[in-house]
Amino acid sequence: MARRVLPLAPGAMGRAFRLYGGPENSAPTGLDHAPTTHTKPSRTMSLPQFPSAWMTEEHRTLQDSVARFFNDRWVPQSAAWREAGIMPRSTWNEAGAQGLLCLSTPAEYGGGGGDFGHDAVVIMEASRANLSGYGGGLHSAIVAPYFFRCGTDEQKQRFLPRMATGELVSAIAMTEPGTGSDLQAVRTFARRDGDHFVINGAKTFITNGQNANLIVVICKTERDAGAKGVSLLLVETDDAPGFRRGRKLDKVGLKAQDTSELFFDDVRVPAANVLGGATGRGFFQLMEQLPQERLIIALQGVAAMERALQETLAYVKQRQAFGKPLWDFQNTRFKLAEVQSTVLATRAFVDACMVSHLAGELDAARAALAKSWVSEQEGKVMDECLQLFGGYGYMMEYPIAELYVNARVQRIYGGTNEIMKELASRYM
Numbered sequence: 001m002a003r004r005v006l007p008l009a010p011g012a013m014g015r016a017f018r019l020y021g022g023p024e025n026s027a028p029t030g031l032d033h034a035p036t037t038h039t040k041p042s043r044t045m046s047l048p049q050f051p052s053a054w055m056t057e058e059h060r061t062l063q064d065s066v067a068r069f070f071n072d073r074w075v076p077q078s079a080a081w082r083e084a085g086i087m088p089r090s091t092w093n094e095a096g097a098q099g100l101l102c103l104s105t106p107a108e109y110g111g112g113g114g115d116f117g118h119d120a121v122v123i124m125e126a127s128r129a130n131l132s133g134y135g136g137g138l139h140s141a142i143v144a145p146y147f148f149r150c151g152t153d154e155q156k157q158r159f160l161p162r163m164a165t166g167e168l169v170s171a172i173a174m175t176e177p178g179t180g181s182d183l184q185a186v187r188t189f190a191r192r193d194g195d196h197f198v199i200n201g202a203k204t205f206i207t208n209g210q211n212a213n214l215i216v217v218i219c220k221t222e223r224d225a226g227a228k229g230v231s232l233l234l235v236e237t238d239d240a241p242g243f244r245r246g247r248k249l250d251k252v253g254l255k256a257q258d259t260s261e262l263f264f265d266d267v268r269v270p271a272a273n274v275l276g277g278a279t280g281r282g283f284f285q286l287m288e289q290l291p292q293e294r295l296i297i298a299l300q301g302v303a304a305m306e307r308a309l310q311e312t313l314a315y316v317k318q319r320q321a322f323g324k325p326l327w328d329f330q331n332t333r334f335k336l337a338e339v340q341s342t343v344l345a346t347r348a349f350v351d352a353c354m355v356s357h358l359a360g361e362l363d364a365a366r367a368a369l370a371k372s373w374v375s376e377q378e379g380k381v382m383d384e385c386l387q388l389f390g391g392y393g394y395m396m397e398y399p400i401a402e403l404y405v406n407a408r409v410q411r412i413y414g415g416t417n418e419i420m421k422e423l424a425s426r427y428m
């Protein structure tokens, strides 16, 4: 099932992603750089002048290709998806065919054989493109790593190749109506019954909840054993009597994301579907993976802020008030100089975290601070940028309005910012 294709350049390692050529008049990517010319200083401050230290030439080539793919193929459809509250199931197969899924999954399990940076590039470009519903980042860089880092060899073989093609769409179900921050308090229970476990419980706020057909469910397998009573069970929903999807939730932002309620009433799964093959490891598996989830939120924040700055600069330079462009007012220039500083500082912090993470050295405290601090800066940046659009900033047809509403949840999901600060303060 190995998918190693398309060597990028002589000497470069083959990767499974396909470079998107696009039509001749491909939409601008917003990246503002040709991958090979990013080091030359110029008068205009733009991304090329501040290249991310963790990005290789291969990451940048992928970035250009993915940005073009999103802008050409998906951005034109995204208004319809926001209206529908979901991205169509076919987008998962399209992403799989394009080689955008599971880029950091080892090639022997059908993945891209790349590093986390490859998945990070796709995640950042989805955020920059303002798709408002792309769940591929969670699938590729949050759920797939549970399999290739914690799964048994049989589980890796059984699930990962189908995740890489989009045949399986994954979700991770931790949060319940009664508990979110306090994961040890989950009530969903998996009772052993011969060669099976029988799951009962309810989950809510689950990303990809309508499209998913492979769900990692956080369950208690022992009621009074604290962290040691938690296990991760793998539920294939295509053949799971008792499994039911609830409402697709109506959210403030991320309107094209099928975030949903899920119900489990006597759902039987084979004992072979306990992640890693043994019960009682779930909480420790979660703790191992959560720093990467938090870094992903920070990466999304950086890309969204960069897009907001780009949109706002373009707007204030053409919009006139009192006979001159908004840019000519000192307040506008000062505000945007402050925003630019914030964007650069957050990117420098996140880049440093990425360098550590790619070397296997990112600690939980720094990941928690990156998630909380970047998402707080994101909220402020979106607010300042929206203000400069005046009334137009409040209209959903302007990307800045969508960036603004999408930013709010960044302080909540993946562990609230209050929990992030609690966690980080334990190491101070």
Ligand SMILES: Cc1cc2nc3c(=O)[nH]c(=O)nc-3n(C[C@H](O)[C@H](O)[C@H](O)COP(=O)(O)OP(=O)(O)OC[C@H]3O[C@@H](n4cnc5c(N)ncnc54)[C@H](O)[C@@H]3O)c2cc1C
Pocket (backbone or CB within 6 Å): 171, 172, 173, 174, 175, 178, 179, 180, 181, 182, 204, 205, 206, 207, 208, 251, 254, 259, 409, 412, 413, 414, 415, 416, 417, 418, 419, 422
């Ligand atoms: C769009 C969206 C997508 C999501 N996707 C997923 C998903 O795919 N899978 C999944 O499992 N979950 C998902 N979630 C759930 C998300 O992770 C939780 O909402 C989050 O962890 C907070 O849990 P809660 O909502 O139960 O809030 P609560 O835990 O009830 O917290 C409420 C408030 O109390 C504060 N608080 C709680 N405990 C403390 C404390 N010890 N000290 C100080 N303050 C505290 C919190 O910070 C918060 O401000 C998603 C949520 C949203 C909105």
